[in-house]
Amino acid sequence: MSIDFNKKNVLVIGGSSGIGRGIAESFVNYNANVCITGTRDSINDYEENISKNIEKCNYQQLDLSNHDNLKKIDLPFNNLDHLICSQGIVAYKRKEFEMDTFKKVVDLNLNSIMASCSFFQEKLSQSNGSIIIIGSGASYHSVKGNPAYSASKGGLLTLIKTLAEAWAENNIRVNGIAPGFVATKLTEVTYKNEKRYEDTLRSIPLGRWGTPNDMGELACFLCSSGASYITGQMITSDGGMSL
Amino acid sequence: MTKYRFSDGAAIVFGGSGGLGTGIVDLLSKCGTDVAFTYLNNEEAAKENIAKIESNGQKGFASSVDLLDVEKVENFVESSKNEFGRIHSVIFATGPFLHIMPILDADPEDVYKTLDTDIKGFYHVLRACVPVLRDGGGGSITALTTAAIHKYISTDGLSSVPKSGVQHLCTAISREEGHNGIRANCVAVGLIAVGLSQEIDSPPGGILDQWMQQVPLGRAGDPNELFDTVVFLASENAGYISGQSIPVDGGYSA
Numbered sequence: 001m002s003i004d005f006n007k008k009n010v011l012v013i014g015g016s017s018g019i020g021r022g023i024a025e026s027f028v029n030y031n032a033n034v035c036i037t038g039t040r041d042s043i044n045d046y047e048e049n050i051s052k053n054i055e056k057c058n059y060q061q062l063d064l065s066n067h068d069n070l071k072k073i074d075l076p077f078n079n080l081d082h083l084i085c086s087q088g089i090v091a092y093k094r095k096e097f098e099m100d101t102f103k104k105v106v107d108l109n110l111n112s113i114m115a116s117c118s119f120f121q122e123k124l125s126q127s128n129g130s131i132i133i134i135g136s137g138a139s140y141h142s143v144k145g146n147p148a149y150s151a152s153k154g155g156l157l158t159l160i161k162t163l164a165e166a167w168a169e170n171n172i173r174v175n176g177i178a179p180g181f182v183a184t185k186l187t188e189v190t191y192k193n194e195k196r197y198e199d200t201l202r203s204i205p206l207g208r209w210g211t212p213n214d215m216g217e218l219a220c221f222l223c224s225s226g227a228s229y230i231t232g233q234m235i236t237s238d239g240g241m242s243l
Numbered sequence: 244m245t246k247y248r249f250s251d252g253a254a255i256v257f258g259g260s261g262g263l264g265t266g267i268v269d270l271l272s273k274c275g276t277d278v279a280f281t282y283l284n285n286e287e288a289a290k291e292n293i294a295k296i297e298s299n300g301q302k303g304f305a306s307s308v309d310l311l312d313v314e315k316v317e318n319f320v321e322s323s324k325n326e327f328g329r330i331h332s333v334i335f336a337t338g339p340f341l342h343i344m345p346i347l348d349a350d351p352e353d354v355y356k357t358l359d360t361d362i363k364g365f366y367h368v369l370r371a372c373v374p375v376l377r378d379g380g381g382g383s384i385t386a387l388t389t390a391a392i393h394k395y396i397s398t399d400g401l402s403s404v405p406k407s408g409v410q411h412l413c414t415a416i417s418r419e420e421g422h423n424g425i426r427a428n429c430v431a432v433g434l435i436a437v438g439l440s441q442e443i444d445s446p447p448g449g450i451l452d453q454w455m456q457q458v459p460l461g462r463a464g465d466p467n468e469l470f471d472t473v474v475f476l477a478s479e480n481a482g483y484i485s486g487q488s489i490p491v492d493g494g495y496s497a
Contacts, residue, residue: 160497161497164459164494164497165459165497168460168461168494169461173460180483204421205417205418205419205420205422205486206421206422206424206426206485207421210483211483214482217480217481217482218481221475221481224471226246226468226472226475227468227471227472227475228468229435229460229465229468229491229492229493230468230472230490230492231460231493231494232459233489235484235489236484236487237481237483237484237487238483239421239483239485240421240485242486243414243417243485243486
């Protein structure tokens, strides 16, 4: 007995790096066919080492600053069972207080996720599939320097609930994951600064940062048959930090 | 590879002979872990459970324990530890008979009894188990509560009020014992087709019908859909999740 996605097809948007990449690795562990996307031309253009699992993934270049680019994805499979929306950006140094940047961040973090879910709704419905959207602790609380990031992640919380209710009749479950600190490109400014990193550890009851694999295990559970009565939920995985 | 990973040792299930507890005990043992569990009166069901655990290739251990007697709870936990060497997971799956009525219409004695069974009972479990989990280098606590905590169900106060206390005890343990490697989470149970829901006396158009109308998935949950979430949260697969309450409710609380 095991979680098994044998013959199941999974698309991880933003699976080229960070949390998305960890989720893709976990799905490969559980025997899924996985397609990942990233904004760069090739998976070789990313700094991370290419693991055996990532080697097994089909890579598609996808830049969602233009939502029409969804039409260009050439999926390596006909059916789609699970869609993971892990795309996201953040702008530091108070850039998100400028409207151009605010709009750009919200457009990618929130609008492009709605566009992606809508684009694949029919395929997911045909397979009684499910969607996982990557939110954040910022889905629930303020992030002083990042109004666009927190507003967009907050928007995802009710997007998940609404799509879950609206698409239940299409047999699509919609859930989210709100990760705490996970070492990725997006959180480099924190974990590469020793003092900041130590400060974060003090705020986490379990005393460690999360790993992309922690998030992958949760994503795989939420997509598995064991979670077939869970929909509309954003599950926090943060070592207890937000309590 | 088993479905959910556990380290060496055993799980303890409080309320392991009820409609939901039985399924949790079964799934835990199928995942390759030994299981100790308590029951209140149903010795027959307890024996059947032990047989099931053994047929899954694991060892079982059971005892009748009144959770309101803290000494008995501590003795049971101590015996379980002696039997299996280490306890890695604790699951709280007990639930009193549910009285469905506006909270102010309830007999105060019923209110006090429910508060006792849930909050005092769970507090005793924590007092007995947390030191044992600490000694073993950490572990998990998973409590069954109700989806009514997330979105109130009219006339369900006698269930959701005490269970809110259980949830907050989990929050306290997550925050205060996390550095000892202890996680604590809740599964907020929605309309599941056996166990607690079956014990609710609801006429047509009553609470169950009203509840069902608000479930986006449009059906009651199968008990197996609940067991997986409980065992997942207890397992190492959920090693970074702590202090959370996960509704298994078909989207009711969304």
